[in-house]
Amino acid sequence: MTEVQQATNKDQTMSITSVLVIRHLYKSFGKNHVLIDFNLEVHKGESVVILGKSGSGKSVLIKCVIGLLKPDQGTIEMFGQNIPDLDHEEIDQVRARVGFLFQSNALYDSMTVRNNLEFPLRRHWIKVTQEEVNSMVIEALEDVGLTHTIDMMPEELSGGMRKRIALARTLILRPEIILYDEPTTGLDPITAKEIIGLMREIQAKYDTTSVIISHDMNCIRTASDRVIVLIDGKCHAIGTYEELKQSDDPKVKHFFE
């Protein structure tokens, strides 16, 4: 059933611009096969949620996409380039157009919020002036509503604030695609809601494409245009939240109970 659905989806989407196309992706760690023939297409401007249990290879998938891990087989095309084939400089050019929000925020402990935000800017865009950097930092902080924290250290911030700063750091490069690695994990429901709202806002404001990894149903319901259920390293089912909720597949049903 899923394959049929997938095939129809593919046919439909070929006409629309795809920013991310993953085909026949395999990845294993030793004898542990994490991804087996995974396929996915993400269209420009949509918000895709990848749903799966812990350890089902969601994070591995997203790290393959950004080039942190090299897949064993298969292609990952982003902006028309196959990520696994790129060398270091080429991959950096792609990364400058992609944002990545880490599950643990990954704010640099030894730097202030300002330096955290400046870091990717200075790294990717070497030819920016100090004024430009300053204004972009302020703008990014305004987007997440935390301008007052500019000279604080990450350790002084609460979990929700850190998530927002991490989001601001992701935003500062004006990415075309943002990859969210479990954005609401470890947050209280209210803060999680705020973050999801922020994500929606940003997507609308900057017209970005989002790929969200999550198992938080609340997040999936509000943030997703499409949901992909990842089971045993394979794309088990694709559909909108509502479609999947009605699904008879016991494995899919399991997630929505």
Place this chain on the structure above:
Amino acid sequence: MNRDLASYKFLDDAGDLFRFTGRFFQQWFKPRYEIAEFIRQCYIVGYKSLPLIGLTAFIMGLVLTMQLRPSMLKYGVEFELPAIVGIAIVREIGPVITALIFAGKIGSSMGAELGSMKVTEQIDAMEVSGTNPFKFLVVTRVMATTFMLPVLLLLGDAISLYGSYLGVNIRGDTSFTLFWMQVFKNLSFNDVLPAFVKSYFFGFAVGMIGCYMGYTSNKGTEGVGSSANSAVVLSSIIIFFLDLLAVQITDVLGFN
């Protein structure tokens, strides 16, 4: 079976460490050079370690002098005290104690820092931000420890000798000039240079092992703690092995 596993794991770790070191040399030459970060690391690794190294060196010089005095007195060569202490400090005590304290302070902090960066995905974040984390984190740190330990050693030696001078004067009366002359009169290049050169290797070892342990840290806070711990333990052991190697090399080359 069990023993086989342990030795296999040891060899596996050793291989990893050598591979990591090879990666350092491979990345070291290539641009881009993280000069600003290197200087920042030098400041942290060198300047910030000076109070600790200085304090231990001072106490070491003082204690060594006071401990040696009775024996020297027994053999009636009390006036040679500055010379003996000078040689002991410059040749062996200075480099090894400085390196051990350095390993304790810097090795553990690097293991913990890089370990927690690894665990909280900061290393991945760096890579995503268009930075080669190995270069930015490891190469700068290893270079900083390699170049700062010899400087720390020199200052530590100077402070240690001053401590020794005070130690000599607790029960004796030697002018600073005389003390200084007696120390230098018995020192030769063969005492100073091997000690100075080996401190580069000590610094390299401390940085390399600290970074390796942190960079390959396992997930979880326990992983961070154990990388800090094993960074100190392993680099301390390596320091002694390098010291043994150094003394044999200098012996063979006739520098003694």
Place this chain on the structure above:
Amino acid sequence: MEKQGINNIKLGAFVLSGLGFLVLLLFMIGKNRSLFGSTYTLKARFENVQGLVPGNNIRFSGIEAGTVKNIIILNDTTIEVTMNVEKKMLNIIRKNALASIGTEGLVGNKVVNIIASHEEGELATEGDLLVTKQALSPDEMLQKLNKTNEEIELITKELMSTVQRINSSSAIWSLLNDPSLPRNVKISLGNIQLATGKAALAAEDFYTLIADVKNGQGSVGRILTDTSYAQNLKDAILKIKEAGTEADAVARELSNVVSGIQNDINSGNGAIHSMLKDSTVTQSINTSLENIRQGTDRFNQNMEALKHNFLFRGYFKKLEKQKKKELVKPE
């Protein structure tokens, strides 16, 4: 950014001070090894270099003047030592300067001592051969000192037993018959007095020497800072002093005996008269007195030998000079 600048300044100061110390260290060592100053070479030939090795120091009148460059064996009795001497010594060291091999302290490194002879001479130039002198090793010095001590002790014992013999022997009274006897006794007494005087003087000198050593430096001082050696010297001095007091006691007793004899003769005691008639007794007493004289003579010689011995020679000379000066001054 500003903080970063301050940190950079701190780092710079840190690194520069470290490197500064390295430069100082190397410079000081280089200076001591005469690496940076220009040098010229002098040579000296010895029969025995006593373990001298290249790199050992050269001293001119106690001042560091260079290092030993190399040592080659010319033949089975001649070893040539080539020395790197600092250029500043060009105008100082003469061709007739004496080179000898000594030790820094008792157990320290060997050094080549160059001492100026007090006669006129040409200045030594590149490659000149200096006159050499085989120096006493500290071992020999100590052995000699020990021997002297033993001899002094022996003499004192002999003196003592002689006096006792004279004292206890009733035959002594026959002495009076021999007209040469009083003169002999007198000579002996004079000798003993001389000996004790010298011994006392020597002891005193040793004490001043020790005091000087305690305060001052100098090559003698250097040797004497070695505790074990100082202990040895102290023992020697104590023994000499003992010998002095014993000799003093001997002299006093002898003088008692003589005055007793004189008293007896004056009072015309019969018993003494009869005893003195025995010519064999007189003979034996004569021999005894001769022994005493010889003993005291040897004691004197020993004291004299001690004075001329090894390291103290210079010191005693200096002392004599001082005494002379003091004597001259009042006039």
